[in-house]
Amino acid sequence: MSKLLRVNMTTRQCTFEKIPAAYVGMGGRGLTSAIVGKEVPPTCTALGPHNKLVFAPGLLGATICANSNRISVGCKSPLTGGIKESNSGGQPGGHLAKLGIAAIVVEGMAPKGEWLQLELGKDTARLVPCTLAGNNNYDTVAGLIKTYGDKCSYITIGKAGEYKVTAATIAFTDRELRPARHAGRGGVGAVMGSKGLKAIIVNPEGCTNHELHDETAFKEAAKRFAQALTSHPVTGEGLANYGTAVLVNILHEAGGLPTNNFSNGRFAGHEGISGERLNQLTQERGGEGVVAHGCMSGCIIRCSGLYPGKDGKLIGKWPEYETLWSFGANCGISDIDAVAHFDKLCDDIGIDTIDVGAALAVAMEAGVLPFGDAEGALKLVAQVGEGTPLGRVIGCGTEVTGKVFGVRRVPTVKGQSMPAYDPRTVKGIGVTYATSPMGADHTAGYSVTANILSIGGTVDPLKPEGQIALSRELQIATAAIDATGLCLFVAFAVLDKPEALVAIVDMLNAKYGLSLGLDDVGALGKNILETEIAFNRAAGITEAHDRLPDFFNDEPLPPHNITFGITPEELQTTLKW
């Protein structure tokens, strides 16, 4: 990748520049965090002109490497007040990489009420007025296809991004041009909205994969890597058959599936929202349903099925485990069709299913609607798109919803909602929630592997011992993986098969002519985390924020009836080396 694209929304200028020395050799989260860390004033108003929004494909983007075309989005988060990297599948990551763009840096701010779209092609970039404002993601993409055709990929925001609510996402089209993949967390869509940028059109015409320093070595390593993925039961089979929803029954069994706003670790209706059920209904209903579907070119894991309604017509992609949990178990809802509609609605409006689902549960705890009310909850989500006051509150996510309704039990860290694992029962993930510079985020150090799945070792999820080290190692490894553009799910194989990590390092060396060793992966991860923590410290986020809300230490969670119990002093050792 050879160039950086700066897009100034104030002056409407687009400028390609050589990668500055400080950013050479970086990609994905490594690059977004480096740029945000160096160029964004940490105390700035997140929705103001001093924030920057950075898009960066990973180091292995635009290659034949399997599952390597994800894209990172970075900025100062309006949700957490700290640095944010949120990454997504879909086609634009690979297309940007093919265009030779290491990063797009969106700067400044269009005048209030003015909407622009960014056209990208081979060596060209142009900001033009956008007439699609006021549309959600599906209609926006449909409008863009009319103008730009079906060979481009699209990056868009829905109404939530236009409203600048803090759970707003950025959507990336999948292979069938559905805006179904999202940089979901931390309100990155609100930052895009604040800049007045409604859409990015990525036209990869005339571009190909990157030139490789050693093509033979790369191909050989890529083959080894793909073999590692296909031969592992999770990445080779489980995710394709059941999606990430394979976890629903497992977490229920483990007593770590947060139910009714984190009041119980088991949900009686778990089978109704399980991966097994997804698979069964998809096959039974047939029609447009698909088991085993990849969200981006080069994906061989294929966790993203397509979910048909009773009439066989597509509702949307298979809801992720997080979505089945947030709208399902956590709201006391076991109707999987309702969850699928929720997922589609969130994709369309452009909101984070985790923060919005958890916000609904907090609203239920406040008595706004009863637990289990699927219909009422769907109507409430629709209000996010309508921009009603209540809709905007929910669209701001769990923290704001808790404030507005005076709720004490608000499951957030650094303002960001916890995902689908109760930290009392799955203590390693609790350490990650508490300490990740991203706020509560399972993907930042997914200890569920060793805590629940016995992948990469086994650490008893119910005991404090070993959780800090587990989370530390995973946070370091994850930061490095997020720099490559690889889908995080490759970690299932990487953690169990040493040869998979060797293959990744071999590919990086073969692509760039480097001589990295395995140790360099850890160094890269640490470096990224250090940059992110330094930004947060300067933004006023301290170790006092590296902790869970009181109720996780006050209230024992059924069925194990234990609290979190890892002390702040212990937590403070997590990201030190």
Next chain:
Amino acid sequence: MSKLLRVNMTTRQCTFEKIPAAYVGMGGRGLTSAIVGKEVPPTCTALGPHNKLVFAPGLLGATICANSNRISVGCKSPLTGGIKESNSGGQPGGHLAKLGIAAIVVEGMAPKGEWLQLELGKDTARLVPCTLAGNNNYDTVAGLIKTYGDKCSYITIGKAGEYKVTAATIAFTDRELRPARHAGRGGVGAVMGSKGLKAIIVNPEGCTNHELHDETAFKEAAKRFAQALTSHPVTGEGLANYGTAVLVNILHEAGGLPTNNFSNGRFAGHEGISGERLNQLTQERGGEGVVAHGCMSGCIIRCSGLYPGKDGKLIGKWPEYETLWSFGANCGISDIDAVAHFDKLCDDIGIDTIDVGAALAVAMEAGVLPFGDAEGALKLVAQVGEGTPLGRVIGCGTEVTGKVFGVRRVPTVKGQSMPAYDPRTVKGIGVTYATSPMGADHTAGYSVTANILSIGGTVDPLKPEGQIALSRELQIATAAIDATGLCLFVAFAVLDKPEALVAIVDMLNAKYGLSLGLDDVGALGKNILETEIAFNRAAGITEAHDRLPDFFNDEPLPPHNITFGITPEELQTTLKW
């Protein structure tokens, strides 16, 4: 004062105890901040059982000293996340002092949905069920009077406190049993609501003023002090005739009256909402209107007039300058009757006129309603009491309203809304806004004295020079005054008349048998600030939070067309000695 009262809302136990050694000799803000600093875990959930709510009259409470019966309320603030002291006039402060209670410490939390009230009499304290939940302050007090009569004073929350919205206040009845005086800032009413405490009944029967170590010396010093107040043009005359609203025309003239959400420093309609207009209409309309009315026994400044409607019937107390600004100039409204209705509504619902008025202006900037729409704004405030989603948003104040509506120009520091002086034009108050451990708060270090009124010296408000030192000195002095129970308005006299401060020190010595000197006042103030800053640091509020939002440095303010311009590095020196 001889005892501390601990009220445990969980166990319903009330326990009198001897003042612990760590708190001996402290009062008012000194005592609330000491207790919160020592007993409340800084990272706790503000609306949870680990927070404590502390009420403390000042060191000169229950004496013949003029204007000495204010009461401090302390806790961890749900609005700022830091320590909070908010103080109020009214009768309960003096009554509590007469009961010999140095502080009430409310601990724990009643079960969800259960409401209690605290009965206080001579050496008695009892928690009993409250049947008045669901009422606003006026009806609550009316209900309490039916049971307890008109010799008691009352501390209550309205519906906002029950809803636990973060701009909820605690109301204190004035001499005529109106719940018109409020601990207004930082959401202390939400903390009272979270504990399930709807009201405190203070029955002073059988109690008298405190015994004095040297009665003769006290009386003589009190006389000197009163003379200083009555002979100063502001405390002797200006405030009585025009209320605090005397400032409206002055700040307009100075170009520091924030208009239309801090977009201009002058408001064309200023005369309509001025102190002169208040005085004129009160006299013209007659009826129940009163010029020069004191909110508490012993007040000789009498800034709190009573405002009659067109029919001569009382609407409520004279709106303060802050209220005339927040609902007036800052919302583009020049209808003083509308402001009076706003003030009464806020008193009744129990919400901070500053944070709610500023929230309305932010909502206007978002297009929820147009600037200048008095009727629409009043309806919106009424919604706070109704508990609608939009009402709750506004009831949470400026910061949350800005988040929900995706507004970039949100005039808050540490989550608390700025009061009625634009920091670009009145730079000394900008330093106080940025650096006070309370969040944006004019009363924490009221530099308007030297910046605008040439009281206690003159510091050009438009230039950075001298502002840091000015704010520092005033923040120290204010913390000390807030410990005495004295109304802050005595500062006008104290700053101009050295003998007034001498008289205060003489009274403290004569009351307690001490031998304090003038230097001890500064030491006291510094000690209080140090306690507060230490709490905030442990709560995760750092020097990165000691700054104004970007737009005060980005946008020059008419008519002087200057920005704030004091650097974060300079600001960081403010509270260091």
